[in-house]
Amino acid sequence: MSAAPEHSSARPPAAEAAAIDASIRVPVLVLLGFAVFWLLGATALGLAAAIKLHTPSFLAQCEFLTYGRVYPAALNAFAWGWGVNAGLAVALWLMARLARATLPGAGLLTVAAVAWNVGVKLGVLGILAGWSSSVTWLEMPRHLMPFLLVVFTLIAAWIVGLLRRGASPRLYASQWWLLSALFWLPWVWSAAGAMLFLAPVRGTVQSVVAAWFGHNFLALWFAPLALAVIYYLLPKLLGRPIRAYWLAPLAFWSYAVFTTWAGAARLAGAPVPAWTPAAGEVACFILTLPLVVIAVNLFGPLLGNLAALRSSVVLRFAAVAAFCFTLSTLRLAFTALPGVAEITRLTWFDTASDYAVLYGEFSFAMFAAAYYLAPRLVLRPWWSASLINAHFCLSFTGHVIAMFALTVGGWIQGQELADGKIPFAAVAAHTLPWLQAATLGGLLLAIGHLAFAVNLVKLVLCPQHRAASAAAPVPASAFSAPELEQAPAP
């Protein structure tokens, strides 16, 4: 260790971290609780939609449970309910910890979190009631959008404001990704809202805007948050710095510049000027540059400590998230290759590509963060270790099954659709076994989410667990952290 620690306050790091955790406890737990509520809701709705795909008579009697409503309701509950709540919870915690700032006005922030969830609930109910718009990810009734946008922006601004209060003189990579995600989402969201609802652009441009938003909602909110968590947790748990960290800014900037273009690749084959999807496809190829750098950054410390994966579930969640980031970026580049999109467009293959970001990349990172941070906020260990292990196994197996089924099934579907000799009804019938396999995967995910929810409720609310922990308190040393050793320069 070359330099002396720079504590701007007199407090030792462990005491400082404890004070920060205490200041953010309520809003983070409220956001996390809502996130898990929405995760369960979205899982139930998504499972219903998945079953309807191969058993259309399932729940077909109720108008508000028809496929056209349940499916967007599931997507929106997942994205705006689970995705934004969990993202904000993790962003708030990470930003407070890395900026080394205590949170002012936690009560107000909690009120804002409740307001957000009231809005999302109205939105999802609105979709089920049949008031959805037709734009993917923006199906919630359009009049709710300004309210949600304002609430989100206020919460995001609050989190960004922590930087000013923080004792840390530096920004770590996780903070670049967090900060930009907190700016990017209001940007793409308000731009798409203005161009599609407020003053709708004309004709073809609408589909360009919708495709741009459809990609960037995933690429500028879900992916950066996942990366922020992984960049933080790897050194945190492994005690090893990021490999080739001097390249990390290159990854950040090249990702920021090119991913906004990549959305246009979704329009391959659509009735838009040919150069639009072509430019998007070029961006998809160039995104392999940040991918290479990020893979070196993250897999460097991981591959040197594979044994740690066996003992740490949090690391396993984070490693799967890093692996899924790699895979989904490669999928993007693969789909952009000439001739591939002609097969995969409008098939389950494309849907699976979105799920890889939403679930494999984002949700696994959020699970990792939640399992790491929650016991530190309530100063108690999780209720059950086996539920944590079960959650990982179920989520991993379920995700692999669903991804495999939709990827292979979607590829076969695309090839058959391109073959004029196969009737459409036969193509649809051939997808059935794959969709049934995907439902099986979804079922495993649902059980895993239940395990997660039960564990979280027990951890935070269960009186017995609380009493047991109070009787045998966790020693302060369990919350302290040693200094990170600087690896010798390569």
Place this chain on the structure above:
Amino acid sequence: MSAVPSNFGPRLEPAAASDESIQRVHGALLGQKPQPEPGGYSLAPLALLGFMSALILFGCIFLVHNRGGFSPLVQNRHVDPATIGTEKVELPLPDIIKSGAKLYALECVKCHQATGAGAPGAYPQLAGSDIVTGNEERLIRIVLHGLKDSFKLNGAEVVYPNKMPNFAPMAGSANTFNWSDEKIAYVLTYIRQEWGNQAPPITAERVKEIHAATADRKAEWTFGELPAK
């Protein structure tokens, strides 16, 4: 690196680095590029630069091949925008015959009749007529600008009381058919292949070409002015 003793397992995973030290160490690492040996070079930055250049090169080539001329009108990337509007749009022959039949039923049928037999002494026949199945240019010119006085039909000198009217616009003419070259081509192709007539189709280009050459014609042709067989 010292491990924090913990017996909680996954219920409370120990941290291996404090937040402050993560910031400090990475802050120092940010400026630490790999230092080459004296006289040597380090491979990583070079390999990355090579990869970046390859991506940019490939991206440019890809975009040039798939840009569709950056034209707002080109939606199919496999189309070369330079060829748009230059390729010939020809109807298939059955459609041409169908259009020709409609045009025939609209005007020509009034004199030459639906059977193509004309009216003896009043209007000449088209069925089995050597003028219809013969010289393309002569036939086109007759329909473009009309025909008056006597003419030779199937080897016999004939004369009819009525003139053949001009179907193309002509200065000094009261006729308002104003048929396009395409319409004339369609109807001529029809009458050359109907009622047992068997002669090759007449293209719109051929009509256009002859129309251009005779654009200043101000009166109906006499048979002697027309090219013979």
